[in-house]
Every structure is written in C-alpha cells, then in structure tokens.
Amino acid sequence: MGMAAKAIPTTRSSLKLRPWTWCSKHIREQRARLYIVWRCSVMLLCWHD
Template identity: 70%
Template sequence: MGGSVFSVRGSKVRSWGRWSKHIRQQRTRLYIIWRCTVLLLCWHD
C-alpha cells in the first residue's frame, strides 16, 4: 500500500521536472505581458 503511493509520488516528481521548464517559460511570458500592460496603463493616465 505504501509502496504504490511512493511510486505515484516518484512519477509525479519526474513529470514535474519535465514540465517545470515549460511552466517557467509561460510564467516569464505572462510577467512580460503584465509589465507591458501596466506601463501602457500608467502612460495612458
């Protein structure tokens, strides 16, 4: 019972390592878009 939970956790860690780079790229892209929006709004005001 405990072994199956450990194996599932290991697979999740492996998949997370694969997705962490993609998530980081998406987060930086959203951050850049958010910064541009804030600058445009401040400049408009």
C-alpha cells in the same frame, strides 16, 4: 505541430528526464511570458505623456 513531437519522449535516454522536470521548465517559460505581458500592460496603462 513541431513542439508536440518534442514533448513526447521517444528514446530511452529521454525517458530518464522526469515528467515534472519538463513540466516545471514549461511552467517557468509561461510565467516569464505572462510577466512580460503584464509589465507591458501596466506600462501602457500608467503612461500619461
């Protein structure tokens, strides 16, 4: 539950961070994670030896 607390801006300085900046960073992390899972799946499916 610690990550949910980080997502909610609590201080005035963190309010300067645009919501879409945080959102794009989060999406980028998820895409990287999906890419790694996808690459591993492809390697496992294509591995014949």
